[in-house]
Amino acid sequence: MSLETAKKVLQTELEALQGLLKRLEGPGAKSFERAVEAIFACPERSGRVVITGIGKSGIIGQKIAATFASTGTPAFFLHPAEAAHGDMGMLVQGDVLVALSYGGETEEINQLLPTAKRLGIPIVALTGARKSNLAQAADVVLDISVEREACSLNLTPTASTAVMMALGDALAIALLERRGFKEDDFARLHPGGRLGKQLQRVETLMHTGEAVPRVAPSTPMPDVIYEMTRKGLGMTAVVEDSLKVVGIVTDGDLRRLMQTRKDEALHLTAGDCMTRSPVTLPKTELAGAALRLMEERKITSIVVVDDQHRLEGVLHLHDLWTTQLF
Numbered sequence: 001m002s003l004e005t006a007k008k009v010l011q012t013e014l015e016a017l018q019g020l021l022k023r024l025e026g027p028g029a030k031s032f033e034r035a036v037e038a039i040f041a042c043p044e045r046s047g048r049v050v051i052t053g054i055g056k057s058g059i060i061g062q063k064i065a066a067t068f069a070s071t072g073t074p075a076f077f078l079h080p081a082e083a084a085h086g087d088m089g090m091l092v093q094g095d096v097l098v099a100l101s102y103g104g105e106t107e108e109i110n111q112l113l114p115t116a117k118r119l120g121i122p123i124v125a126l127t128g129a130r131k132s133n134l135a136q137a138a139d140v141v142l143d144i145s146v147e148r149e150a151c152s153l154n155l156t157p158t159a160s161t162a163v164m165m166a167l168g169d170a171l172a173i174a175l176l177e178r179r180g181f182k183e184d185d186f187a188r189l190h191p192g193g194r195l196g197k198q199l200q201r202v203e204t205l206m207h208t209g210e211a212v213p214r215v216a217p218s219t220p221m222p223d224v225i226y227e228m229t230r231k232g233l234g235m236t237a238v239v240e241d242s243l244k245v246v247g248i249v250t251d252g253d254l255r256r257l258m259q260t261r262k263d264e265a266l267h268l269t270a271g272d273c274m275t276r277s278p279v280t281l282p283k284t285e286l287a288g289a290a291l292r293l294m295e296e297r298k299i300t301s302i303v304v305v306d307d308q309h310r311l312e313g314v315l316h317l318h319d320l321w322t323t324q325l326f
Helices: 002-025 028-041 056-070 113-118 133-137 159-179 183-189 193-198 221-231 251-260 287-297 317-321
Strands: 049-053 075-077 096-100 123-127 140-143 235-239 245-250 301-305 311-316
Touching: 002 028, 002 159, 028 096, 028 123, 028 140, 028 159, 049 056, 056 075, 056 096, 056 159, 113 123, 113 133, 123 133, 123 159, 221 235, 221 251, 235 311, 245 251, 245 301, 287 301, 287 317, 311 317
Parallel strands: 049 075, 049 096, 096 123, 123 140
Antiparallel strands: 235 245, 301 311
């Protein structure tokens, strides 16, 4: 019984989202584009995106504000009841007000509208009632109406809140792409948590200085093995006098050498045994990208070089493990 109820809820919400998609493919397309334009232009006017709503719409509004802010659109949530008791001063010229109210007649939100109009603040309304006071006052109306809620009583906001949340996400991602928001921008705004760790730069994780194993092409193999053992990274970079990387010797190279040239192995040099043109990265690369490259190439170390291909460090798979990227 419970499983059947869950399926009905999800089916109802899916149909509501499909209805929203159809509107955006039809008459709602122009309204959506106008909303994106109004919000996109806001920072250019030195304004912020102010999102407001009450009850469950307010909770969703807080989430949308957080999503906007984390993807390059300055935004904050203004509680309409608090606004009526002094926080109205948070609204300034240049802002955009995004108001969330399914019925469009929320008294606390309607009290905000005259101030927004007086300041010349564009109003974007997410509502299911196009003839409501909110819709009539708004400059742009985004229709979030649903045929019915997923609640068996058709009362509890469920399908309508799913549509409201999804439309907020759609606006945020449309703005993200419009701004050309990149991984570098994410790194700046997400310094903490697992995402922040993935967006760390290679330079913050790599081994540098004396911790980097390196030998010359002419270094005898016994000394190469000693350097690899002493530095403990399972490899050594092979560099010329200018520190230009010309190759790499790894534990795998040593194993293959002992299998194929065992008798002469210790009489060879690093230049004789190295892998030429090793995988390299700049220190500005993101840790997540470095991890993907290691997985694709099935390697455990990457040599970090500058734009002249000179050795700057070594990144080891263990360095990424310790940052819990997995």
